[in-house]
Amino acid sequence: MKGLTTAVIYRYMRCSKYIDNKSCEGAGTLYTDKLEQFIYEQMVEKLKDFKTLTGKKKSGKVNPELAILHTELAKVEGEIEKLVDSLTGANPVLLSYVNAKIEELDNQRQTLNKKIADLSIQTISPNQADQISDYLDDWENVSFDDKRQVLNILISQIKATSEKIEIIWKI
DSSP: OTTOOOOOOOOEEOOHHHHHHOOSOOOOOEEHHHHHHHHHHHHHHHHGGGGGOOOOOOOSSOOHHHHHHHHHHHHHHHHHHHHHHTTTTOOHHHHHHHHHHHHHHHHHHHHHHHHHHHHHHHHOOHHHHHHHHHHHHTGGGSOHHHHHHHHHHHEEEEEEOSSOEEEEEOO
């Protein structure tokens, strides 16, 4: 079998905003497998704090304050997205106004994310932490939907570029 070579296939992520309308600089090259492994390691590390967690049993009720904060956050993120989408063909004066408004909205978003994280840590129960730990112990065999549920419980947002990865935790 002379002359045969083995091809290595990499999966990588691309910024949809960059692909659609070049409204951001792009994230650089993000290899999916490496990103997923990093996120997994960070979740394992984060859950170490919950090995000694004590607290009340989680009720079936949704925290109304948390729901309101999530709604406000979605509204702020929607406003930011509209402003970013409107930048195509903008003149320098308009750009300065839009940048100032985006900065203001980004500060609001950061404040809301912190409030959500603070409230969310109060709502995770010891049983939930144990269940998540069990999933992480057997992560390779966990279904995609279960992995997504674990991520939804633990992580609010992941901001990634080829230079850095920032995880905004719910807990």
